[in-house]
Amino acid sequence: DVKVTQSSRYLVKRTGEKVFLECVQDMDHENMFWYRQDPGLGLRLIYFSYDVKMKEKGDIPEGYSVSREKKERFSLILESASTNQTSMYLCASTLPGQGANEQFFGPGTRLTVL
């Protein structure tokens, strides 16, 4: 079974803090994603990585950056957290190929910025 793990289930940070969300997958997947999930808005793609050190902006990249130094690990960075970044953050991974593919999701990190 593919396993995608996220470093924290719950996180509380203060406005202006730098925040790191870590994601690790154990199936040697090339593609990794970071989404945020908000009520009524579904899942929105923040960043996507298709290989080590390769990244591409999603629909809502403002205020975020990412790092992929190793194939299994994809980090989401909030350089200066703000209250409007309070949300559920979901990481996913998938193999390359046709279509959108079966994405395997982690359990999510619920981030609260005070």
Place this chain on the structure above:
Amino acid sequence: LAKTTQPISMDSYEGQEVNITCSHNNIATNDYITWYQQFPSQGPRFIIQGYKTKVTNEVASLFIPADRKSSTLSLPRVSLSDTAVYYCLVGLLSSGSARQLTFGSGTQLTVLP
């Protein structure tokens, strides 16, 4: 970007067949349609994916008409454990680009005893 629209919520009774429709009027030629299920405090889980006509697996069927402007997820004989949020995802994951991936806002399915 293919915008997707789903009903916000649906109720059903145990043992019934449930059909959830997603509208995606501006779907692109190469886009695929994928459905996910999400339980509280968990990440979404893949259910089924299709490109056209009908796809069936052990848990669901996906019906896609010829114009591909909508798709219908069909869950046969639902049980209480099928109570969850169901998401429609339309797009294409091509090498180096995932910007076309668009999730719907989700349909809360509640199965009643």
